[in-house]
Amino acid sequence: MRLTRHIALVGSGAAGFDLTDPLDCHVYLVRGTRGAALIDAGAGASAGPLARRLLAAAGPAGDRHLLLTHGHADHAGGAAELARLVPGLDVRAGAPADEWIASGAEEGLSVDRGKAAGVYPPGYTFRPCPAVRPIADGALVDLGGGVALRAVATPGHADGHLCFFLDAPGGRALFSGDCVFTGGRISLQNLHDSRVPDYAASLARLAELEIDALLPGHHEVSLARGTRHLLAARDVLARGLLPGSIT
Ligand SMILES: [Zn+2]
Numbered sequence: 001m002r003l004t005r006h007i008a009l010v011g012s013g014a015a016g017f018d019l020t021d022p023l024d025c026h027v028y029l030v031r032g033t034r035g036a037a038l039i040d041a042g043a044g045a046s047a048g049p050l051a052r053r054l055l056a057a058a059g060p061a062g063d064r065h066l067l068l069t070h071g072h073a074d075h076a077g078g079a080a081e082l083a084r085l086v087p088g089l090d091v092r093a094g095a096p097a098d099e100w101i102a103s104g105a106e107e108g109l110s111v112d113r114g115k116a117a118g119v120y121p122p123g124y125t126f127r128p129c130p131a132v133r134p135i136a137d138g139a140l141v142d143l144g145g146g147v148a149l150r151a152v153a154t155p156g157h158a159d160g161h162l163c164f165f166l167d168a169p170g171g172r173a174l175f176s177g178d179c180v181f182t183g184g185r186i187s188l189q190n191l192h193d194s195r196v197p198d199y200a201a202s203l204a205r206l207a208e209l210e211i212d213a214l215l216p217g218h219h220e221v222s223l224a225r226g227t228r229h230l231l232a233a234r235d236v237l238a239r240g241l242l243p244g245s246i247t
Pocket of ligand 1: 157178
């Protein structure tokens with residue numbers, strides 16, 4: 001599903017548009033002249049079609065990137081299979097989630113809690129992805145043709161959570177993972193690394209950005225005037241409250 005000149009939605013599960021496996025988050029494909037990037041990997045069952053989309057967009061000699069917003073299985077569970085299917089895939093995640101993804105640490109990634117809650121089927125296993133490497137706050141991924149992504153450290157939903165800010169000739173976008181959704185909603189969960197002070201600081205930081213599109217990990221997307229969603233979250237924080245939480 002094409003969203004802008006440079007962005008397509010290529011994966012989406014039951015908390016979205018039912019394009020791919022029900023467990024998948026939104027998976028976005030960003031294309032430049034030098035290569036292409038997937039934002040998030042889905043839970044794993046859709047790795048084949050996602051790999052084909054990435055390879056086609058990057059071209060035979062183009063750079064191939066997989067940028068993970070965080071380690072939860074609906075976002076990162078497909079990383080190992082994508083790394084197997086896509087030669088030379090550059091897999092990145094924020095620390096310390098990169099280590100949990102590399103080793104398949106289901107407690108760090110809260111997969112154990114997700115299974116207990118029925119979010120993931122009892123037989124689901126998170127496949128370790130040793131190819132993942134850390135990406136620092138502020139790091140740039142240049143896809144060529146004026147299309148560049150910048151990592152923005154945004155802990156609070158989970159440790160190591162990153163958003164990715166896209167600057168492209170067609171406009172600016174924020175891939176916000178599970179940090180902020182349309183209407184300024186958030187995802188604060190009863191998990192070991194869901195942290196209120198970090199979350200508030202991350203939302204205040206995001207409110208400084210000027211964006212056209214807000215492209216979260218689930219639910220609706222917003223293709224214009226995206227800054228209003230970031231300001232909505234900031235305005236609730238300014239009243240000493242937390243924005244409404246969804247998953
Ligand atoms: Zn999450």
